[in-house]
Amino acid sequence: MTNYTDRKQIPQSEKWDLTAIYKDQQAFDQDYAKTAELIEQFKSREADFITGSAPFYATLKDAQQIESLLNRLEVYASLFSDLDTGNNEGQILMGRMFKLYNDFGEASSFMQTAMLKVDDLTLQAWNKEEPGLLDYARTIEKARRFREHTLTDESEKLIASMQNAMHSHSRIRSVFANADLSFGKIRDESGKLVTLTDTNYVPFLMGSNRNVRRNAFRTLYRTYDQFGNTFASLLNSYISEKVTMAQVRKYGSSLEESTFYDEVTPEIYHNLIKTVNAHLGSIYDYYTMKQKLLGIPKLHLYDVYTPLVSSSHSHYTYDEAVREVLDALKILGKEYHSTLKQGLTEKHWVDVWPTPGKRGGAYSSGCYGTEPYILLNFTETLDDVSTLAHESGHSMHSYFSHTNNKEQEAYYTIFVAEVASTVNEILFAHYKLRTSSSKEEKLEVLNQLLELYRGTLFRQTMFAEFEEIAHEKVSNGMTLTKDILNADYYALVKKYFGPDVYVDKQIALEWMRIPHFYRFFYVYKYATCISAASSIVKKIETQGDSYINQYLNFLKCGDSRSPLDSLLVAGIDLRKPEVIEDALNDFESILKEFKKSI
Ligand SMILES: [Zn+2]
Incomplete structure (x- = not known):
């Protein structure tokens, strides 16, 4: 394996060039000082913000300029610090960024509530007087849609002053679980x-x-x-807070509030759970096969993570990885392919190799006006090649979003964030299944796909179902105790694992291990993203060019419309069972193929 102990040994073409963002530390400092000054000046905007079309427009433009600078500074600081996490300089940069974001958060906090005070007629008149405001139509609309859910200035101030205390449950849970236990x-x-x-x-x-x-x-x-009682009382008070706040802000439920933020609807949530429930038979089949292949009389919950095949030991150099990923994604058309090819080969998007102090894992970053930056820790395995395909999906989504939108509408939201990456990951897997000559490697790919669906579609939907039950109980006035949570969780595990798995009693406690329950109604997005991705891959592979354009148009949406609407551009309607069914059918067919090949 290629092993670098010093970044200096790595060829220029296989590491990031941060000078493309700021040519040196001095250039960063200049922009930093400029931003700090703009933020200071911005404070005076509060006085006349909504007094007329001209100050309204000027304030929105200034805020956008500051955000743009902040994004660029932040990307530089975080990339710099991730390359050597032990480096003091990087940590100092991150600390300075934290302060600058905070300063701007405080200086601009008046905007949201002020925008709600502009009535429709006034806004229409201002749009006529100042046509530049149309560039901010979506920004304004996104703020104003909270009109029904915003309280008086006084109440909002009170809530804002309690934010720190209100957001403490997750912090307490993590200190307790990670430091004390x-x-x-x-x-x-x-x-x-x-x-x-x-x-x-x-x-x-x-x-x-x-x-x-x-x-x-x-x-x-x-x-x-x-420690079940402590965990239960933490989760109970977190959910109580969410349920109470949803009532205070006049949402029908905490689920309605969470989906409202994402510009989607509870319908999507329920459609996911209902559709997955109707197909649990296929995951039962998977476990039955696992039990047979492992040669054990009964599958226990400590057996379900065990891989069915050992890793194939396929070896890929980085050049081979790039070639394979590009080959696999040729199907997405010329523009996609040539842009990615340039990015991976000429523009040095990727920081390839692990080096001492470099942050682990993989991600794609960058901002409006910069190239994408992909962080890898490449160790020459098949898994790493798949990761490159995945991260390329994020980067290309950003590329299309950024090049087709104004900056204020360029950043796609978390709700669709894993769609393009998962599309690439599945396309790459299908490509390997078609082209690999090694039976061992094909089995590894099939096993990876099965595990991807098990972990992302079935498991996250089970979590989602658990969360909804818990929130509903609290909103009906019940206090969640250890016994109640254990019983609900155990029943769900029994349902999601089926009659052939021995459901050990300890698994009832698993909810205590899941930090995501402290981000209300978040996990289901993993399941909807993989479903959307799976359905898109099916359309790409069966409909070809006519559909590819539609898919690229989705990538170009950025944040110019809601996630629900942008997915509709790709023909994906998450309110309908078909999208989830496409993913479930894919899981079933992979399972069939796996059984045939083993
Ligand atoms: Zn990802």
């Missing part, structure tokens, strides 16, 4: 005594030694079991 020791596969943590728990469960898996499972939950 200890899970004891277990013996690993070589018999060595090791400390069990919530992080190394999953790799243990993916191991091939059943005793180690069982031991890790039982040991971990022994600790959680002792």
Whole structure:
């Protein structure tokens, strides 16, 4: 494997060039000082913001200019700091950015409520007087749609002053789970005594030694079991806060509030749960096959993460990875292919290799007016090639969004954020299934796809269902106790794993491990994204060019319309069962192919 100990050894073409954002630290400092000054001046805007079309327009333009500068500074600072997380300079830059964002947040906090005070007739008149305002039509609309849900100035101020205390549940949970809990020791596969943590728990469960898996499972939950009352009271108070705030802000429910922020509807949420529920038989089949292949009499919950095939040990150099990804994505047409090719080969989008201190994992970053920046920690495996395909999807989505929209409408939202990346990941997997000559590798790809659907579609939908039950109980006046949460969670696990899996009693405690429940109604977006992606891939592969254009038009939407509307551009209607069914059918056909090939 290629092993670099110093970034200087890496060829220029395989690492980021941050000088394209700021040529040196001095240029960064200049922009920083300029932004700080603009923020200071911006404070005076509050006085005349909504007194006429001219100051209204000027304020929106100034805010946009500051945001634009902040984005550029932030991208530079975070990329710089991620390349060497131990470097003090990077941490200082991030600290300075945090302060600048805070300053602007404070200086501009008047805008949201003020915009609500402009009535429709006035706004229409201002639009005529100042045509430049049309450039901010979506910005204004996005603020004004909260009109029904905004309280008096005094109440809003009161709530804002309590933000810190109100957002404390998740912080307390994470300090408690990560710093205070200890899970004891277990013996690993070589018999060595090791400390069990919530992080190394999953790799243990993916191991091939059943005793180690069982031991890790039982040991971990022994600790959680002792603190169930604390976890329950934390989750109960978090949900109570959300339910109460939804009532205060006149939403029908906390689910309605959460989906309103994303510009979608609870209908999507319910459609997902209902459709997945109608297809649980296919995931039961998967577990039955797993049990047979592992050669055990009954599949326990500590067996479900175990991979069905060992990794194929396929080896890819970085050049091969780029070639494979480009080949796999040729199907998306000339413009897509040539832009990505340029990005990966001439424009050095990717920081390829792991080096000491570099941030782990992978992501795609960048902002309006910069090239995309992809961070990899490439170790030459098939998995890494798939990651490159995934991150390229994010980058190309940004490329199309940024080049086809004004900056204020260029950033696509979290609701669609994983669609383009997952489309690429699935296209790449299908490509490998068509072209790989190694049976071992094909099985690895099939196994990866099955696990992708299990973890992203089925598991997240189960979480989503759990969350809704919990929120509903609280809104009906019930207090969530450890016993109630355990019983609800256990019943769902039983339902989602089916009659052939032995549902160990400890799994009832698993909800305590999931930090996402402190981001209300968030996890279902993983499931809707993979469903949308799967449905898009099906259309790409069956309808060809006529559909590809439609898909590219979706990528070009950015934030110029709501996520629901932009997905409709790609022919994806998440309110209908068909989209979810496409993903479920794909899962079933992969399962069939896997059974045939093993
Ligand atoms: Zn992603």
